[in-house]
Amino acid sequence: MRKALFFVVVLLTVALATQVFAAERPRIGVLRFTNDTNAGWWRASVGRDLQDMLISELASTKAFRVLERKEIDAVMSEQDLGASGRVSKSTAAKMGKIKGAQYLVAATVSAFEENTSGTGGGFGIAGFSIGGKQEKAYIAVDLKVIDTTTGEIYDARTVEANSSSSALSLGGHTGAFHGGLSTYAKTPTGKAIRACIIEISEYLKCSMVRGKDDSCMDEYAAKESRRRENTKKSIELE
Secondary structure, eight states: OOOHHHHHHHHHHHHHHHHHHHHHOOEEEEOEEEOSSOOOTTTTTTHHHHHHHHHHHHTTTSSSSEOOHHHHHOOOOOTSSHHHHHOOOOHHHTTSSSSSSOOOOOOOOOEEEEEEEEOOOOOEETTTTEEEEEEEEEEEEEEEEEEEETTTEEEEEEEEEEEEEOOOEEEEOOOOOOOGGGTTTTSSSHHHHHHHHHHHHHHHIIIIIIIISSEEEEEHHHHHHHHHHHHHHHHOOO
């Protein structure tokens, strides 16, 4: 009897915790990505492709209630907050029309670098590297989380990712790429993009769901410190 009662209590506790978690999940929308770089892979449709990728990644965490892109696009135009991350009174009013959205995520590709090094002796096909060289890619995305009630920036962070491919390596599968990014799916560029999307979702889960006082934020604080130091060093070398 005691065992049965114990299991009932456990089940009720789990069910209650699940309901509380579901009720507290932030409801967010993701705006179309923008670009401040000269990256050769950027096309008109890529901002929407990256938007869809981040929406899917956030939904897969089960930590958020995520709006569909169509819900966002029906209210926000490219000239509004989604285009630049800037906040104005008129934009804040339009944000309030998005049903139930507590926060909007705005992201801008702020840096992209790629290079190839090695002795040669290889060849490339449709973006794939085969033989005697190594390709590297680096991407940085400036992230803003905007409170839809006040129009203020709730959180801001620069997220980075690196990727490389070595000789005779085609790279691993990096997830669903389509549209303007489809030809980059298994390249260092594609892997860096995918890694950055995943890093964004993990950071948002840490800061918005687990809380800014959670221990997971220590890891991101360390990453931010390293990023700032590396930026300072690069400026000094110029």
